[in-house]
Amino acid sequence: MNLLKHIRSLFEPVLAELAPDPAKVPDFVGMVKPAANAENGDYQANFAMPLAKILGGRKPQEVAKEIVAKLPPNDILEEPTVAGPGFINLRVKTAFLAKAVQQIAIDAKLGVEAVAKPKTFVIDYSGPNVAKPLHVGHLRSTIIGDALTRILRFLGHTVITDNHLGDWGTQFGILLFGYKHHRDATAFEADPVRELARLYVHVRGLFKKKDDEEDEAPIDDPVKQECQEETAKLHAGDPENVALWKLFMPACLEMLRPIYDRLDVKIDHAFGESFYNPMLPGVVDEMLAKRIASVSKGAVVIPNAKGVIPWTDEEMKKEEPPAIIRKRDGAFTYTTTDLATIKYRAETWNPTTMLYVVDARQALHFKTLFAQARRWGYESVEFQHIPFGSILGEDKKPFQTRRGGTLELSALLDEAVTKGSEKYEQSYAERKASGRKVPDLTPEEKADIFEVVGIGAVKYADLSGSRTSDYVFSYDKMLATDGNTATYMQYAYARYRSIFREGEVDETRFQISPPAVIITEAAERALAMQLLRFPEAVEAAAADYLPHLITGYLWDLAKAASVFYESCQVLKAPTPELKESRLLLVDLVGRLIRQALDLLGIRTVERM
RNA sequence: GCGCCUGUAGCUCAACUGGAUAGAGCAGCAGCCUUCUAAGCUGCCGGUUGUGGGUUCGAUUCCCACCGGGCGUACCA
Numbered sequence: 001m002n003l004l005k006h007i008r009s010l011f012e013p014v015l016a017e018l019a020p021d022p023a024k025v026p027d028f029v030g031m032v033k034p035a036a037n038a039e040n041g042d043y044q045a046n047f048a049m050p051l052a053k054i055l056g057g058r059k060p061q062e063v064a065k066e067i068v069a070k071l072p073p074n075d076i077l078e079e080p081t082v083a084g085p086g087f088i089n090l091r092v093k094t095a096f097l098a099k100a101v102q103q104i105a106i107d108a109k110l111g112v113e114a115v116a117k118p119k120t121f122v123i124d125y126s127g128p129n130v131a132k133p134l135h136v137g138h139l140r141s142t143i144i145g146d147a148l149t150r151i152l153r154f155l156g157h158t159v160i161t162d163n164h165l166g167d168w169g170t171q172f173g174i175l176l177f178g179y180k181h182h183r184d185a186t187a188f189e190a191d192p193v194r195e196l197a198r199l200y201v202h203v204r205g206l207f208k209k210k211d212d213e214e215d216e217a218p219i220d221d222p223v224k225q226e227c228q229e230e231t232a233k234l235h236a237g238d239p240e241n242v243a244l245w246k247l248f249m250p251a252c253l254e255m256l257r258p259i260y261d262r263l264d265v266k267i268d269h270a271f272g273e274s275f276y277n278p279m280l281p282g283v284v285d286e287m288l289a290k291r292i293a294s295v296s297k298g299a300v301v302i303p304n305a306k307g308v309i310p311w312t313d314e315e316m317k318k319e320e321p322p323a324i325i326r327k328r329d330g331a332f333t334y335t336t337t338d339l340a341t342i343k344y345r346a347e348t349w350n351p352t353t354m355l356y357v358v359d360a361r362q363a364l365h366f367k368t369l370f371a372q373a374r375r376w377g378y379e380s381v382e383f384q385h386i387p388f389g390s391i392l393g394e395d396k397k398p399f400q401t402r403r404g405g406t407l408e409l410s411a412l413l414d415e416a417v418t419k420g421s422e423k424y425e426q427s428y429a430e431r432k433a434s435g436r437k438v439p440d441l442t443p444e445e446k447a448d449i450f451e452v453v454g455i456g457a458v459k460y461a462d463l464s465g466s467r468t469s470d471y472v473f474s475y476d477k478m479l480a481t482d483g484n485t486a487t488y489m490q491y492a493y494a495r496y497r498s499i500f501r502e503g504e505v506d507e508t509r510f511q512i513s514p515p516a517v518i519i520t521e522a523a524e525r526a527l528a529m530q531l532l533r534f535p536e537a538v539e540a541a542a543a544d545y546l547p548h549l550i551t552g553y554l555w556d557l558a559k560a561a562s563v564f565y566e567s568c569q570v571l572k573a574p575t576p577e578l579k580e581s582r583l584l585l586v587d588l589v590g591r592l593i594r595q596a597l598d599l600l601g602i603r604t605v606e607r608m
Numbered sequence: 609g610c611g612c613c614u615g616u617a618g619c620u621c622a623a624c625u626g627g628a629u630a631g632a633g634c635a636g637c638a639g640c641c642u643u644c645u646a647a648g649c650u651g652c653c654g655g656u657u658g659u660g661g662g663u664u665c666g667a668u669u670c671c672c673a674c675c676g677g678g679c680g681u682a683c684c685a
Contacts, residue, residue, distance in 0.1 A: 004624095031626095031627090033624065033627085034624065035628095036623085036624095036627070036628070036630095037628070037629080040628075044627085044628090046626085046627055046628095049627085049665060049666080050626095050665095052665090053664095053665080060665075083628080084627090084628055085627090085628080085665060085666075086665090087627075087628065127685095129685090166685070169684090169685070170684085170685090273685090296682080297682080297683085298683085299682070299683055301682065301683090304682095310682090316681095316682085317609055317610065318609080318610060319610080320610085320611070320681075321681065321682045322682060323682070324682050324683050326683090327682095327683045328683060329683080331683085333682090333683075333684085333685080334684085334685045335682095335685095337685090360612080360613065360679075360680095361612095361613095361679055361680060362680090362685090363611095363612060363613085363679090363680075364611080364612075364680060364681070365680095365685090367612090387612095387613085389613080389614090389678090389679095390678085390679085392678095396677090396678095423647080424647080427647050428647090430647095431645080431646080431647080434641095434646090435641095435643085436641085436643070436645070436646070437643065437644095437645050438645070439645075464621085464622095465620090465621065465622090466621085466622080468613070468614090469613080469614070469621090470613090470614085470678075470679095471620090471621090472620070472621095474620080477620065477633090477634080480633080480634075480647090481647035481648090482633065482634080482647075482648085483620090483621095483632075483633035483634070484621085484622090484632075484633065485633090487647070488633095488647075488648095490647095491645085491647050491648085492647095492648085494645070494647095495644090495645050495647090495648075496644095496645095498644075498645055499644055499645095502644055502645090503644070536624080537624090540624065544625085548622085549624075552622070552623095552624080555622095555632080555633095559632090562648075562649065563649085563650095565644085565648090565649090566640095566648085566649055566650085567649095569644070570644055571644045572644070586644090607645085608645085608647085
């Protein structure tokens with residue numbers, strides 16, 4: 001049950017009666033919100049002020065009082081109070097809280113209801129180039145895309161994920177060149193994945209570097225030119241190169257496996273660029289036939305989002321550029337591939353919505369693409385670019401290795417796991433030395449903790465900031481044990497879980513027959529309130545594709561749980577009934593932390 | 609030039625999309641362990657929300673101008 005929605009629905013009939021324009025009622029209903037300040041209650045309604053104005057300058061306080069008086073009888077809210085310029089302060093009845101908390105205990109989804117009208121989403125994310133290791137640039141797309149997938153599915157939507165692989169690009173030229181000139185035949189036979197990875201790195205090493213800071217070779221680099229020729233031959237259908245491409249592909253896909261496994265990311269499909277390659281001429285023909293595309297300067301272009309193709313130099317300065325779908329030399333572009341992809345996805349899965357979790361820098365590309373795809377015949381599909389900011393180093397410059405190259409994702413994760421393990425071991429030793437309780441852990445359990453903590457830290461850091469802004473990557477900050485971090489949540493989880501071991505309590509029984517919830521202390525009430533807000537957080541996160549609303553919820557939950565845990569004894573509670581009630585609260589905190597982290601793709605451990 | 613994003617405490621970030629006295633964490637200061645895991649908790653200090661206008665009962669949020677930062681601007685993806 002979504003408590004906020006529930007309360008809003010109480011006001012709806014009253015507002016419908018009062019508001020002159022029925023179309024405005026949902027806006028007013030939406031002005032019931034969580035209280036900004038807990039001293040003012042649990043929720044607050046802010047619609048009296050604007051409503052008073054519409055009603056011809058009545059006094060807001062009077063309007064507020066009238067609404068309160070007309071509120072239907074219910075067992076949810078205490079008598080609302082009117083304060084300040086006309087705020088209506090709402091306090092949920094404690095008895096209702098207690099009952100509602102008991103109810104979510106038997107719900108596997110902890111109060112989150114399936115949406116009334118499930119949508120079908122196709123989500124495009126991650127999109128690595130095969131034959132090339134994943135690097136830091138793929139991190140955000142992969143993590144955010146995976147989190148959104150989990151969140152939308154949790155709400156009951158159908159989500160189809162499709163990894164738009166770069167499997168037809170210049171990186172294959174590098175492999176083809178390497179295979180032809182530098183391969184170790186026995187090594188390839190024994191382990192093609194490893195040998196191809198070696199060849200890729202080896203050939204990249206043969207490129208002349210522009211300077212030490214850049215990973216790019218100059219255009220006139222002889223090795224690079226040969227690689228490009230190999231790519232061109234592949235695209236032209238050269239039998240030898242096509243055969244080699246087919247030979248390489250399974251190994252290339254295999255190279256991606258470990259990193260996705262490690263990130264706990266599963267993507268349903270992987271229709272890459274190569275899959276769409278045969279469809280590209282048809283796309284261009286169709287666009288020309290429908291008179292959407294035109295020939296400009298030897299290339300075939302589609303108009304910008306405003307439907308304009310700038311022709312003169314003057315226009316080009318003012319207008320957004322068109323998008324090229326066939327270059328002067330006859331080659332197609334990624335816009336062409338994206339159009340073919342839209343067509344295929346629309347025809348195959350008939351989705352309501354297509355999401356593209358892609359770097360904010362490609363905003364213009366998607367703006368143009370979506371506008372023309374609508375004209376092309378897909379106006380009923382909701383297209384959404386889900387942009388995100390760049391990852392910056394602590395120097396505020398694009399995140400790179402110390403030597404300036406792009407950092408491989410596996411190395412980044414290794415570093416996070418290593419740093420996490422060092423911190424953990426140090427803390428573990430200190431805790432033990434000062435006589436505190438620490439769990440006895442096998443080396444395997446410890447290794448698992450390090451992995452869970454390290455990967456979790458990277459993901460949580462990425463997801464906890466607002467999606468659209470750039471974020472500064474810092475191992476120290478993400479692995480901090482205090483503050484809004486994965487480590488903090490994971491530790492809190494382990495701590496609360498330990499109560500059941502300590503008290504030899506089988507907490508699984510709470511899911512079948514939860515005890516009555518007794519709320520006496522302020523900390524218990526505040527925690528109960530927070531336990532019930534999970535649906536609000538999940539629904540808000542899904543509505544705007546903002547995972548950080550879930551980390552925000554987690555943080556609020558964790559703080560409420562801390563206060564409760566410090567001020568209320570659980571195992572030594574004054575009465576058996578209170579002990580049961582508090583055990584249930586602790587169990588729910590644990591389940592909520594685990595579930596919320598799971599929606600973000602982050603794991604927990606039972607002991608740490 | 610045009611367009612998009614961005615500017616909040618010393619640092620890293622929030623602020624539920626227009627609501628009440630702008631909140632957290634770190635850093636700094638002062639406290640809490642004969643233990644339900646102290647990787648924890650409590651309190652204090654810290655702000656002209658880049659600047660100046662406007663819209664209105666009310667602006668960090670919306671509009672305009674300016675300043676600073678980032679990114680994008682047709683044959684790479």
